[in-house]
Amino acid sequence: MININDSIKKIKEDGFVDLTGLITNGTIEKINECVSRPFSSTHVNGRKGYVKMGDQHFLANTLTWGKEIIEAYTNPILINLCEKYSESNVHLSNYRIYKTLPSNEFSMWWHVDNKIDRYNYDTNVFDIEVISKDKGIIIIMYLVDVEDGGVQLVKGSHKWSRKHSKESFDDMEHSFKDDIITFNNRPKGTLIAYDYATIHRASPYYKGESRMSLFGQYSPDWMPIGEPIILHARDIYDLSKKQKEVLNFGKVPSTENWPIADPTEALSFNEIDELLERQTTKSMAKRILKRILRLS
Ligand SMILES: O=C(O)CCC(=O)C(=O)O
Ligand SMILES: [Fe+2]
Numbered sequence: 001m002i003n004i005n006d007s008i009k010k011i012k013e014d015g016f017v018d019l020t021g022l023i024t025n026g027t028i029e030k031i032n033e034c035v036s037r038p039f040s041s042t043h044v045n046g047r048k049g050y051v052k053m054g055d056q057h058f059l060a061n062t063l064t065w066g067k068e069i070i071e072a073y074t075n076p077i078l079i080n081l082c083e084k085y086s087e088s089n090v091h092l093s094n095y096r097i098y099k100t101l102p103s104n105e106f107s108m109w110w111h112v113d114n115k116i117d118r119y120n121y122d123t124n125v126f127d128i129e130v131i132s133k134d135k136g137i138i139i140i141m142y143l144v145d146v147e148d149g150g151v152q153l154v155k156g157s158h159k160w161s162r163k164h165s166k167e168s169f170d171d172m173e174h175s176f177k178d179d180i181i182t183f184n185n186r187p188k189g190t191l192i193a194y195d196y197a198t199i200h201r202a203s204p205y206y207k208g209e210s211r212m213s214l215f216g217q218y219s220p221d222w223m224p225i226g227e228p229i230i231l232h233a234r235d236i237y238d239l240s241k242k243q244k245e246v247l248n249f250g251k252v253p254s255t256e257n258w259p260i261a262d263p264t265e266a267l268s269f270n271e272i273d274e275l276l277e278r279q280t281t282k283s284m285a286k287r288i289l290k291r292i293l294r295l296s
Contacts (some may be wrong), residue, residue, distance in 0.1 A: 004081050007193070011085060011137070015158040015198035016181075019191040022077060023141060026069050028189050032143055034066030035059055035097055039212075044266040050281040053261035055103035060257075060269040062097050063247075069097070072141070073216050074243040081193070082137045082218040090136065091248050093226025094217035094258065099210040100149055100202055105275070109203035110154070110169040112161050113138060113196040113217060116224055119256035126258060132162045134197070135220045141191040143212040149205035150183040151192060151213075167201045218246075224254035245293075264291055 002022055010017040043050035043060035050057040063069055082090045084270060114134035117126045140151050154169075156177045161169070169176075182203055183192060195201065196217060215263075219226065229247050239247070267275070272292055279285045 002077055002081075004077065004084060008017060008085050011193065011195055014155050016153050016155075016192055016194035017159055019078070019139070019193050020189055022075060022191055023072050023189065025189055027072060030066060030068040031072065031097075032212075034068065035143075035212075038065060039099065042266040042268070044263075050099075051259060051261055052265045053259045054106050054265075055101040056106075056259075057099040057101070058259060059097045061230050062095055064230055064235075066232055067235045069214075070231070070235055070239075070243070070247070072214065074239075074246050076242070077220070078139065078193070079242065079246055083274075085195070086136050086218070086220040087132045088220035088222065089245065090218040090220060091225065091251070092216055092229065092246055093136075093219040093223065094215070095210070095227065095229075096215050096258070097143070098215065099212045102149065102205050102207045104206055108201040110173060110199050110201050111167050112169070112199055114162065117168055117226075117255050117258065124260070126255065128167055130165050130167050131223070132165055134219065134223055136196055136217065136223070137193050137198045138215065138217045139193045140189060141214040142186060143214060144209065145188050146184065146186050146190065146211050148184055148208050149203055149211045150186060151202055152180055152182045152203045153192075153194055153233045154199040155181050157199040158197045161197050161199050225251045226253065227255055227257045228253040243267070264294075 002019055007017045007019065038049045038059055039057065041047055043049045048060060050059050058224050059065065063073065073095060079090065112130070114131055114136070116129045116131060118129075119125075122128045142150075156174060156179060176199065183190060184203065202211075217226070225248050231247070272288070276285060276288055279288065
């Protein structure tokens, strides 16, 4: 049984707490079932699926795939804990269910998430602004067993990271390397909650199974709303007042859903082959070949 006051004490002390068991194995199995189909194809041209960004796959419309997903994100104990920790009502500002595949090209940098993201339509990137006094919780729950590539946290860093007013901490790794806690070799259902000013990253990994996780960021009410939340009519008829509050009912989002990837990534090699076969002019075929070379 999770004790909220003890959990808050742990977060205050270490920056994080292990909440494994809060979401039942049965719910985790149901979430796995709901997301398996959309994780089988990319989200393109009316076909619903995932957004592909390099070696990471992000479900599009994460909260539409099953009521169990909404229930996990709005778990009353979790929300109560977040509210007590933030000393404020909270809302879900960022959320995603994603697969991290082993990669030689990408590894995550040490960072904090006490920040505002805003999608910039002129430059097509998410601009960020670090907010030192922003105080909230991120949860990461593993939806598969995770041997390698798990989340890493720098114990106690929430007590000093805010003084730096920056997002990336790679340059300071030498000074905190002895405080790194790595959540590898952990079973499906492992659920870690951390103060999002705690320095963290996904540990780099180069081979193995893909890591599927559920991520949720809960911000105090004075922080911007964050990402748009799209829900399925099937699931919303009996939501409680609290759930609606956490899910930003009636509120205007302040950014886009992250990430927004290069549209050319959405095509599989078979789809690119089909496209090529349909081309009648040499110049079009040349352009597509160039694109394939860039992708490979
Ligand atoms: O996937 C992880 O382990 C960390 C994710 C994270 O830090 C983020 O998305 O901000
Ligand atoms: Fe993060």
